[in-house]
Amino acid sequence: MSVLLSEDTTGWPPEKIVFPVGRIELRVLDGDHPYHVEHAAAARDNWNRELAANPAFYDGRMLFQHRLSVSEEAITGESYVSPFSTFMYWRGQRERAGGFHVFAFGMVVSSDGALIAIRMGQHTANPGQVYCPAGSMDENDIVDGYCDVEGNMRREVLEETGLDLRDGVADPGYFATHSDRSVTLLRVYRFPLTADEMLASIRQHMLVDEEKEIDGALAIRSADPTAHHYSAAMPAILAWFFGEAK
Structure with a gap:
């Protein structure tokens, strides 16, 4: 069945709720993202300001979604490999x-029911924020022209x-939530x-981790959205996890 991809969110499930997703297909296209082409100069100027504020930033390449369809049946889309600087400019717009940002949370749960989260280092793009270990999909996550969501989750959790x-047991199926054109897969x-x-174990890993992306790990045991400096996606995820999925 053909799926209509769009640049708007008409017909999507409501924001800030978690819903099941039957299928995920995120195709990667050749060429440049139209947003990057249109805003290249402004993104470059913004990146210079970002670097002045945080010289640790690196303008890597990531998968930035262009058109997207989101429903309980499927999340399908088209993305381009784009500079991180373009995404940062897009993210900063009122x-x-x-475009859309699609990223994935591998939700790590302990045997005693805690959700394991990380706190990002002050030199990162999300300083001090607490969320499930994750990172934007990039060129390492492209398999046969599509985003490998499971591979991205495994790589990011392992790195951070x-x-x-693979040492855990995955619950059946994927879920998702979205807000302000950012879609979180779970x-x-x-x-x-x-x-x-x-x-x-995470503390031992931090001692030898060269990237030093995180400055700590936490065991979350409640849906209280004020308990930590959570990222924007986390309150809805916590309410769902501790209310339905635990």
């Missing part, structure tokens, strides 16, 4: 348009925490280790 999602992975054991 009214976002012309040293935990391998899958729960349950580990045979307690929260204390998992946090100790």
